[in-house]
Amino acid sequence: xxxxxxxxxxxxxxxxxxVTITCRAGQTIGTYLNWYQxxxxxxxRLLIYAxxxxxxxxxxxxxxxxxxxxxxxxISSLQPEDFATYYCQQSYSATWTFxxxxxxxxx
Amino acid sequence: QVQLxxxxxxxxxxxxxxxxxxxxxxxSISSTHWxxxxxxxxxxxxxxxxxxYHSGTTNxxxxxxxxxxxxxxxxxxxxxxxxxxxxxxxxxxxYCARKASVAGTAYYGLDVWGQGTTVTVSS
Numbered sequence: 001x002x003x004x005x006x007x008x009x010x011x012x013x014x015x016x017x018x019v020t021i022t023c024r025a026g027q028t029i030g031t032y033l034n035w036y037q038x039x040x041x042x043x044x045r046l047l048i049y050a051x052x053x054x055x056x057x058x059x060x061x062x063x064x065x066x067x068x069x070x071x072x073x074x075i076s077s078l079q080p081e082d083f084a085t086y087y088c089q090q091s092y093s094a095t096w097t098f099x100x101x102x103x104x105x106x107x
Numbered sequence: 108q109v110q111l112x113x114x115x116x117x118x119x120x121x122x123x124x125x126x127x128x129x130x131x132x133x134x135s136i137s138s139t140h141w142x143x144x145x146x147x148x149x150x151x152x153x154x155x156x157x158x159x160y161h162s163g164t165t166n167x168x169x170x171x172x173x174x175x176x177x178x179x180x181x182x183x184x185x186x187x188x189x190x191x192x193x194x195x196x197x198x199x200x201x202y203c204a205r206k207a208s209v210a211g212t213a214y215y216g217l218d219v220w221g222q223g224t225t226v227t228v229s230s
Contacts, residue, residue, distance in 0.1 A: 001170075
């Protein structure tokens, strides 16, 4: 299994803040990295694929970067609808794994 | 727009078998996609369970492989999950999802999800 480690596990931020979440893979995975957003009681939603490409319909305030083992998800100006839990997930191996999640809460 | 809907018993006894079905609508299960199961224990993160291709090829989470079977039912345009010898640790929301090539690239993501179904393992 390829282990995925996110940090922080949770963070508090205000509307308008710039937020950065990191994800580290247990081995090199190129850019085979996806990010998902999950709101309470809802299924996850694909935000970013291939480490930095925005899924159709996702606001441009979301961006991703990185390759190899280290990746980041950035929200340039946090909006009220962005308070949620974010997961990274590797698609490098035949068996996929998720990070443990980062909960973004209102300060 | 493809839609997915999970169904199955909400309560399973310990040592029993968990059986769920995911119905695919507005699309064909025989299309060139992988069909996936993901679960989420209460208050915890996401765990990838496994997937099946339209050809019947499967991949399973190594930690669950001895207990998991995913099957296609092309006649009913649905796929299923069976998890044997369940314990309380298998209590979770179970999601089905479509794994697809995103924007026609070589990269894949879970781009369509069902709403999820809660399964509790208890006597």
